[in-house]
Amino acid sequence: MIKLRVHYTDGTQGTFTLCEEKYEELLEEEGMEEAIEIVKRKQVDWFEEWRETNTECLTRIMEHSENGGLMQGFIMQALAEYSEEVINAPINAPEKNEDGSVPFVSPTAWRNCALELKDELDKFYS
Numbered sequence: 001m002i003k004l005r006v007h008y009t010d011g012t013q014g015t016f017t018l019c020e021e022k023y024e025e026l027l028e029e030e031g032m033e034e035a036i037e038i039v040k041r042k043q044v045d046w047f048e049e050w051r052e053t054n055t056e057c058l059t060r061i062m063e064h065s066e067n068g069g070l071m072q073g074f075i076m077q078a079l080a081e082y083s084e085e086v087i088n089a090p091i092n093a094p095e096k097n098e099d100g101s102v103p104f105v106s107p108t109a110w111r112n113c114a115l116e117l118k119d120e121l122d123k124f125y126s
Contacts, residue, residue, distance in 0.1 A: 080121050086114035 052060070058075070065071035091107040 076121070079117060083114040083117040083121070086111055087118060 062072050062075060067074075089111075091111065
């Protein structure tokens with residue numbers, strides 16, 4: 001899904017979501033003139049592509065799931081189980097690569113995230 005942030009001629013802003021196929025179709029097959037015409041009909045000054053953040057994605061899934069509130073429980077359980085898995089996994093990856101560079105995420109930092117998440121979930125459920 002691609003979100004577009006739109007800036008209306010009255011100075012307000014908004015967003016709307018298109019599936020990637022529709023977005024590509026709009027810009028490639030129909031051409032930019034068609035996209036501009038659609039924008040003018042909606043009284044949009046200009047628009048820009050806007051990707052969801054991780055927070056927006058999780059919020060959307062938790063609040064608008066086809067499975068209702070069950071999805072919230074599923075996500076919370078998945079978070080708890082994954083954090084336990086990370087905490088209990090042996091740290092066998094080196095803190096530095098063979099060439100001396102630092103990995104994108106160190107195993108210790110990843111484990112610290114899991115510990116923090118577990119602590120937060122334990123507080124939430126106590």
